[in-house]
Amino acid sequence: MPAASRRAFLRQAGAGLAGLALAGCSSGLGNSPGGDKLTIGFVSPRTGSTAGFGEPDGYVLDLVRKAFANGLQLGGKNYAVEIVDKDSQSNPQRSAQVTNDLINSNGVDLVLATSTPETVNPASDACEAAGVPCISTNTPWEAWYFGRGAKEGQSSPFKFTYHFSFGVEQFHKTYATLWPQVPTNKKVGVMWPNDADGNAIRQSLGPLLTQSGYTIVDPGAYTDGTNDYTSQIARFKAENCEIFNTFPIPPDFATFWQQAAQQGYKPKIAQIAKTGLFASQVEALGPLGINLAGGTYWAPTWPYKSSVTNLTAQQLGDGYTAATGKQWNQQLGPSMALFDVAVAALKATPNPKDKAGLAKTTSTLKTDSSIGPVAWGTGPVPNVVATPIVGGQWISSAGRFPLEFVICENSTDPNVPVAAKLIPYS
Incomplete structure (x- = not known):
């Protein structure tokens, strides 16, 4: 870094x-x-x-x-x-x-x-x-x-x-390896909140992704607990952000993602962190949780x-x-x-x-x-x-649980088996 x-x-x-x-x-x-x-x-x-x-x-x-x-x-x-x-x-x-x-x-x-x-x-x-x-x-x-x-x-x-x-370098390597699996225009709409995690990510991960050829579209830090994301969604749509990335607390992402669906914003890649680590958080989103991309430090x-x-x-x-x-x-x-x-x-x-x-x-x-x-x-x-964190995706499952997390890249630990290729969110 x-x-x-x-x-x-x-x-x-x-x-x-x-x-x-x-x-x-x-x-x-x-x-x-x-x-x-x-x-x-x-x-x-x-x-x-x-x-x-x-x-x-x-x-x-x-x-x-x-x-x-x-x-x-x-x-x-x-x-x-x-x-x-x-x-x-x-x-x-x-x-x-x-x-x-x-x-x-x-x-x-x-x-x-x-x-x-x-x-x-x-x-x-x-x-x-x-x-x-x-x-x-x-x-x-x-x-x-x-x-x-x-x-x-x-x-x-x-x-x-x-x-x-x-660390942040592991996140960067994971994203830079995972995202090319789906063809995009490399424009990343980000929702990084005005809290310790969000501001740190904005000033560290953002420049690393820029160095990797991604264009960051940042509508600005938002306050945890915000309940109206209309302006941010409009910005992502206007700039045709085919990749979305966020590090929110779980309730905020649920609110944003529901509003994004209502207002017609469906990126090709929806990469979430901090929330979406656990199945219960993704299941709570219903159909909107299917094909969300995430990371895992153990599986x-x-x-x-x-x-x-x-x-x-x-x-x-x-x-x-x-x-x-x-x-x-x-x-x-x-x-x-x-x-x-x-x-x-x-x-x-x-x-x-x-x-x-x-x-x-x-x-x-x-x-x-x-x-x-x-x-x-x-x-x-x-x-x-x-230590490693690898990239993957929540997909529908016909098994005991409605969703399954599949690993799609292993750049930070090649010993971890890759199970699938990232598929578009939309």
């Missing part, structure tokens, strides 16, 4: 979604005759604006707690493992609060955090300040690293916090398995459906991967109760996980591993 675009991204990387409340829960499992115990905190959004990300976390936690039922053998000792999970409520203040509770009240040895800057960044900051190791995922790495105060070209200011996730067809549970991606997805009756959710992969990475770090640390030692081990850790290999020390910046 060009330095100027990255700096612009950072200025906008920040937070601000509010949500509802749900208390965290704790489960201490495992036997340890010597009394040795490890306590792991887990912070994710189970309620609030980004609750879709936290939907499968209860299932993942159940699997992990069962895997730890007889303790964890580390350095010749058997440690009981207690997992204390907390709901960030999709709110940065709440995320910081519950993380500090984990540190001060529960005495955690390690914190795991996932899903959006609103949850991950405050949790990471609290751990960094307290000298407690934290491993996080599923937030664009630029927002996590630079958005928390790191400076390009300078040494990392972080000693205890480590992150693995996709049951990924060729990896969990080192903690030994479940393949397919087994993880199938098990979730069998246990809940719900369609697989892509957050299953990274939430499980957090524990894969955590256990690898604990095993590689001579004394897993040594917080500084555990953090140092993580800084050069190389291991496999549910989402694939994770290796710190290889860039793009210290404390960060950039």
Whole structure:
């Protein structure tokens, strides 16, 4: 990513979604005759604006707690493992609060955090300040690293916090590979909101797409919660934008997309992000959700398995459906991967109760996980591993569920099988 675009991204990387409340829960499992115990905190959004990300976390936690039922053998000792999970409520203040509770009240040895800057960044900051190791995922790495105060070209200011996730460059590569599968005039109408994500995308992804030969038609930032998009739709129609891209909160996209259909705007490619990650969000749109293009950072067809549970991606997805009756959710992969990475770090640390030692081990850790290999020390910046996101599409299905997400490109991870070619939305 060009330095100027990255700096612009950072200025906008920040937070601000509010949500509802749900208390965290704790489960201490495992036997340890010597009394040795490890306590792991887990912070994710189970309620609030980004609750879709936290939907499968209860299932993942159940699997992990069962895997730890007889303790964890580390350095010749058997440690009981207690997992204390907390709901960030999709709110940065709440995320910081519950993380500090984990540190001060529960005495955690390690914190795991996932899903959006609103949850991950405050949790990471609290751990960094307290000298407690934290491993996080599923937030664009630029927002996590630079958005928390790191400076390009300078040494990392972080000693205890480590992150693995996709970034803006992965989005750009995915779009630049996916979109040519449908012939278009390369004019992209964008709906990027006036919030942290939207403004960051405008100033970082926009220039990258322009460099790839796309013309960006941007009617300007809109306010979250807007209920009339007539002027934006008219602009897209007037300029014949055959590609559409947006990073909205789910309710806003539903409103916009219904109005676009009523007013006759039907692009050849409709690429959505932030919303449309989960089947329930797309199904709620009815027929208008069919053939929407999206991205995924994990799916049951990924060729990896969990080192903690030994479940393949397919087994993880199938098990979730069998246990809940719900369609697989892509957050299953990274939430499980957090524990894969955590256990690898604990095993590689001579004394897993040594917080500084555990953090140092993580800084050069190389291991496999549910989402694939994770290796710190290889860039793009210290404390960060950039992971894949691949492009695909929601299509009609004759199976148990009305929609199916098919992968249409794998430019950021060639090991992921491609199932179909992108077809036009309209």
